[in-house]
Amino acid sequence: MSKYYLRLAWISLYKSPILSALMILIIAIGIATSMVAYTVTDKISKHPIEHKADTILRLYLSSWNLDQPYKEHQGKEEAPNRISYRDAVNLTKVHQESDLVNAQTLVAEHKAQTRTASQTTTQAKMRFMYTVNNTFFSMFDSPFLYGAPWSDEADVKGKFTIVISKVLNDELFNGQNSVGKHIILDDHVFTISGVLDTWAPVPKFFGYASFAFQRPHDLYIPFTTRVNAGLYSRNAFTYQCPQYPEEATFELILNSECVWSSMWVELNQGEDRQAYHDLINRYDAQQKQLGRFPRALPSYTRTIEEYFVVEGVVPEYTGIARWIAFAFLVVCLLNCMSLLINKFHNKKGEIGLRRAIGASKQDIAFQFASETALLGLLGGIAGLVLAQLGLSGAQQAFSFLNDSIMQMDNFTLAMTLLFSIGLTCLFGLWPVYNAMHVQPSSQLKNL
Known part of the structure; x- marks a missing residue:
């Protein structure tokens, strides 16, 4: 019918x-x-990354001096959303000794002329990349098409190893398994440890808020490698300082109070957030005793969703x-x-x-x-x-x-x-x- x-x-x-x-x-x-x-x-x-909504946090350290201009949110003073290299080293040790933290990663950006071993220098392209820890990929559920993240040893010793995106792998290696092959960044030869599968979190939360709806960069290298090798591009290095040095060399920035990298932590469970706040505020108090962190504002964390709200990533x-x-x-x-x-x-x-x-x-x-x-x-x-x-x-x-x-x-x-x-x-x-x-x-x- x-x-x-x-x-x-x-x-x-x-x-x-x-x-x-x-x-x-x-x-x-x-x-x-x-x-x-x-x-x-x-x-x-x-x-x-909804299933980790309450366990992944971005760290905000109250490291500005008293003369440093600061931003406000809802009438309250804001701590910088990036940290100095000195604090990055210190907090890495603090996190490793804590049973609250499941994983941590530093995230910063760099750019370099990029080419394969078979390409000439004239064929190289300037590309942006992330400098991270190998835990970045497991924390943020990055899927791998070939290979895996670099090893813990490569992270600690700063070996010249790299992870690339599927898009770049298709462009440079015709989509074939490129693990073990080489990519040259400026004058440094990096060995590919893994190729990411299609991965584009929206909004992108681990980069700059103004680029939250753009695809992630195609290259990832160890944070320690970047520091040890002094990979520094003056015109692509974003940082803030209480007092800017006259000659901003990478070494001088590393040894200063300048902030330039973000730190993300993954707690074992969301209920540990207050205990983690206590942990970083103990670190805050220690630094105050050393003559650092003079402001009364305590250090704090934000979830990804809170970060989006403060940065205005998702329009109202x-x-x-x-x-x-x-x-x-x-x-x-x-x-x-x-x-x-x-x-x-x-x-x-x-x-x-x-x-x-x-x-x-x-x-x-x-x-x-x-x-x-x-x-x-x-x-x-x-x-x-x-x-x-x-x-x-x-x-x-x-x-x-x-x-x-x-x-x-x-x-x-x-x-x-x-x-x-x-x-x-x-x-x-x-x-x-x-x-x-x-x-x-x-x-x-x-x-």
């Missing part, structure tokens, strides 16, 4: 192509607008944008409902005749509900096409954004079709109700 009603629905749409196309277009525009808004706002506001209007898009969809469906009422009204004669030859109210309801559902399905399919075109256009306009922001997954595609059919049927209830209550006697008189 359902095939019969769908056939009737298709014939009805076919007989009025302009009106049918108009209703499908109205539904498609509403669906496309709402899904583009939902897809983008969902991706930029979703937690990038994301929720509003969703509601506006949904309101627009409702307006589109109301217009579609109005057209359906008009269309079904013009079929009163047909309805009266069908009722007269034995069709029940339920039969009439099934017939027009099938037509409404078919409109919702066709509108949903057209809406998905328009939504994908809209997302592609946005990706072209905002090419600096991570590609994954502008993509709908299979679950979203399926739910969009169901959403379109369901809402169209919901707004079609009144037209269908009117159609099924047409009195056959009054209509037969007019035939």
Whole structure:
């Protein structure tokens, strides 16, 4: 029986192509607008590593001197969001001796001319990279396509080893397993220990907040290697100092109070956060005794979500944008409902005749509900096409954004079709109700 009603629905749409196309277009525009808004706002506001939401923390040390200008958040003084090399070394030892910390990593950035051993210096490209500890990859759930992170020994001794992204591996090694091969950074030869699989957390939380929606860099080298080898690019080195040195050499910065690297820790459990605060504030007190950390502001931590809020990574209007898009969809469906009422009204004669030859109210309801559902399905399919075109256009306009922001997954595609059919049927209830209550006697008189 359902095939019969769908056939009737298709014939009805076919007989009025302009009106049918108009209703499908109205539904498609509403669906496309709402899904583009939902897809983008969902991706930029979703937690990038939700199962570790309460265990991964960023450390803020109150290391500024009394004369150092400081930022405020909600009327309160802010500690710097990066730490000095001296504190990085000290806290690494503190963390290793604590049973609260499961893992830790330092994160900083560097850039260098990059090429393979088979490329000439003229073929080298300037690329940015992260300098991290090998625990970075397990802390942040970075998947590996080939190989693995460098060893603990390489981390401690600062060996010339490197992890690259799948994108770079495809570019330089045609996607083949490149573990054991070499990449030259400026004049230093690094051996590839691993190749990351596709990985692009959104928003990206371990870099600068202003680049939270860009893809991560393609290169990762040991933090200790960077320090030991003095890998320093003056025009790509971001740091802040209580007093800036006249000649900012890398060695001078390492031995100063300048802050330039971020420190992330992963606690064994979220309930350990207060105990960890006690730990770093004991370190804070020790440094005060040594004449450092003169401000009264205590050191503290932030979760990834708290970090996003303070840095304004997730715009406050994301929720509003969703509601506006949904309101627009409702307006589109109301217009579609109005057209359906008009269309079904013009079929009163047909309805009266069908009722007269034995069709029940339920039969009439099934017939027009099938037509409404078919409109919702066709509108949903057209809406998905328009939504994908809209997302592609946005990706072209905002090419600096991570590609994954502008993509709908299979679950979203399926739910969009169901959403379109369901809402169209919901707004079609009144037209269908009117159609099924047409009195056959009054209509037969007019035939």
